[in-house]
Amino acid sequence: MIVFKTLRYKNFLSSGNTFTDVDFTKAKSTLVVGHNGAGKSTMLDALSFGLFGKPHRKISKAQLVNSINQKQALVEVDFTIGQSYFKLVRGIKPNIFEIWKDNKMINQSSHAMEYQRILEQNILKLNHKSFHQVVVLGSSSFIPFMQLNAGHRRDVIEDLLDINIFSKMNVILKEKNSILKDKASTIANNIELCKTKMEQHSKYIRDIAALTTENKKKYEKQIQSADLKIQKLQENNNMLTNELDVIGDIDLTSLQNKKNDVITYRAEKKQELKTVAKRGLFLQSNDECPTCEQPIQNKDKLVFDTKNQAYQIESTLKLIEGSYIEVEAEMQKLQETIAIVNGKTSTINSNNREIQSLNQSNNDLRSYLNEEVSTDLNVARKELEDITNDKEDLIEEKLKVTEQINYNGVIAEMLRDTGIKTKIIKQYLPAINKLVNQHLQVLDFFVSFDLNESFQETIRSRFRDDFTYESFSEGEKQRIDLSLLFTWRQIAKMKNSVSTNLLILDETFDSSLDHDGVENLLKILNTLGEDTNTFIISHKGDILDGKFDAKIEFVKERNFSKMKV
Numbered sequence: 141m142i143v144f145k146t147l148r149y150k151n152f153l154s155s156g157n158t159f160t161d162v163d164f165t166k167a168k169s170t171l172v173v174g175h176n177g178a179g180k181s182t183m184l185d186a187l188s189f190g191l192f193g194k195p196h197r198k199i200s201k202a203q204l205v206n207s208i209n210q211k212q213a214l215v216e217v218d219f220t221i222g223q224s225y226f227k228l229v230r231g232i233k234p235n236i237f238e239i240w241k242d243n244k245m246i247n248q249s250s251h252a253m254e255y256q257r258i259l260e261q262n263i264l265k266l267n268h269k270s271f272h273q274v275v276v277l278g279s280s281s282f283i284p285f286m287q288l289n290a291g292h293r294r295d296v297i298e299d300l301l302d303i304n305i306f307s308k309m310n311v312i313l314k315e316k317n318s319i320l321k322d323k324a325s326t327i328a329n330n331i332e333l334c335k336t337k338m339e340q341h342s343k344y345i346r347d348i349a350a351l352t353t354e355n356k357k358k359y360e361k362q363i364q365s366a367d368l369k370i371q372k373l374q375e376n377n378n379m380l381t382n383e384l385d386v387i388g389d390i391d392l393t394s395l396q397n398k399k400n401d402v403i404t405y406r407a408e409k410k411q412e413l414k415t416v417a418k419r420g421l422f423l424q425s426n427d428e429c430p431t432c433e434q435p436i437q438n439k440d441k442l443v444f445d446t447k448n449q450a451y452q453i454e455s456t457l458k459l460i461e462g463s464y465i466e467v468e469a470e471m472q473k474l475q476e477t478i479a480i481v482n483g484k485t486s487t488i489n490s491n492n493r494e495i496q497s498l499n500q501s502n503n504d505l506r507s508y509l510n511e512e513v514s515t516d517l518n519v520a521r522k523e524l525e526d527i528t529n530d531k532e533d534l535i536e537e538k539l540k541v542t543e544q545i546n547y548n549g550v551i552a553e554m555l556r557d558t559g560i561k562t563k564i565i566k567q568y569l570p571a572i573n574k575l576v577n578q579h580l581q582v583l584d585f586f587v588s589f590d591l592n593e594s595f596q597e598t599i600r601s602r603f604r605d606d607f608t609y610e611s612f613s614e615g616e617k618q619r620i621d622l623s624l625l626f627t628w629r630q631i632a633k634m635k636n637s638v639s640t641n642l643l644i645l646d647e648t649f650d651s652s653l654d655h656d657g658v659e660n661l662l663k664i665l666n667t668l669g670e671d672t673n674t675f676i677i678s679h680k681g682d683i684l685d686g687k688f689d690a691k692i693e694f695v696k697e698r699n700f701s702k703m704k705v
Contacts, residue, residue, distance in 0.1 A: 174694035179701025
């Protein structure tokens with residue numbers, strides 16, 4: 141049960157910079173009076189603002205700040221729930237929103253909206269609409285239960301019966317199902333993608349296999365052709381080698397030395413011939429020695445010997461020339477042999493290089509046939525196997541997600557308005573209808589009021605059947621509204637959901653109730669338990685004066701509202 145203790149506010153609407161303090165537990169019933177604009181309903185707006193961040197009446201947030209001071213509007217609400225003490229502090233200019241529990245402020249790390257949600261869902265366990273159905277009945281901006289649409293009626297009763305947890309669960313379940321459906325859609329897309337990849341890889345493997353067979357034949361022909369060419373080159377090399385073996389070793393150096401010796405010897409003999417010819421010419425031209433001026437003895441013999449010597453030298457030179465020509469011819473022949481040998485050797489080397497190149501090409505082709513093509517196929521098959529495994533995993537995951545979606549669908553059916561909540565509401569509807577009719581009888585309104593599980597009313601009166609709320613006068617409507625208000629409070633106490641000590645009637649006695657209705661309402665108020673603190677805001681202070689335990693009067697002084705107790 142929520143027990144509201146005190147309300148304090150300043151610079152709020154017409155209140156000034158001094159706190160206005162309202163003690164909710166001071167008296168069982170309190171009459172709140174004052175002239176129009178004195179600030180009676182300001183108390184209700186301040187309480188609503190402190191709890192929910194918005195006033196009871198339709199007033200913008202900017203208008204809540206006192207128009208004269210224009211700053212430091214502040215509202216404080218103290219209440220207890222069980223053994224826990226709470227204090228709410230909410231202000232404008234500057235903006236303040238604090239929730240204190242047992243003198244420790246609750247963490248404000250979340251956004252203001254989330255902070256408010258914590259207050260309404262985890263602490264108060266009621267929202268703005270439910271609060272005004274259980275705590276407040278007024279003529280200003282108040283929407284009675286019967287004027288709410290079906291959805292809002294359901295919200296109020298769910299709060300009263302403390303079954304809105306099922307609605308919250310349904311919202312969470314819908315969010316989870318939405319995520320699961322998105323996940324299932326993503327998985328389905330991934331499965332289709334895997335199918336496409338599998339088709340592409342299968343085609344690739346078929347193409348590679350066909351290409352491998354075709355290439356294998358092609359490359360085998362190339363290898364055979366190369367092997368034949370290698371064989372011919374090797375045979376040519378063998379033949380050339382045999383020919384070189386027949387030629388044998390070539391000793392060009394000794395032949396060159398022999399030639400050099402002949403040339404040297406020939407040069408010596410030519411020089412010797414020149415010397416002998418010079419001496420013979422001298423003897424023919426001179427009879428005496430030019431050095432000693434003595435006659436040359438045996439000149440004829442000397443001339444003869446000189447000629448004979450020259451003849452012998454010339455003969456030797458002829459022999460030497462013959463030897464030279466023979467050496468030259470031998471060397472020429474040897475040079476030709478060397479050229480042949482070099483040509484054959486060059487051919488052998490060229491053949492060997494070509495053989496090496498062909499062997500390397502054959503090795504590469506054999507390696508491609510034996511390894512690379514096979515590797516490509518193995519890699520492709522492994523990738524296809526991986527994709528197939530991924531597809532199977534995705535199908536299994538999809539089955540699990542689909543199963544969870546179906547399971548959640550069953551739970552959702554139970555959490556819908558026509559599910560568990562309807563069964564619970566049906567259990568309480570007889571009690572609700574009974575209480576409403578009891579209060580209507582106390583208020584001298586003898587009709588049969590009945591709410592169904594869709595919260596549509598059926599009202600039957602004497603001689604008139606099947607009427608609705610809008611069929612009655614304003615006074616009769618107010619009797620229905622009062623009956624519902626007291627019914628909701630009793631249901632809340634039965635469920636211990638949004639039960640509270642506070643009951644505020646805002647100008648209820650001043651509206652459409654006749655004299656009997658006022659008296660009957662006072663009877664109901666007097667029957668309320670000691671744990672209920674009632675505040676009656678009214679202009680009829682002279683009529684209601686003395687009928688309540690306490691009285692608060694609001695007056696206007698220097699344009700500021702002030703409370704007189």
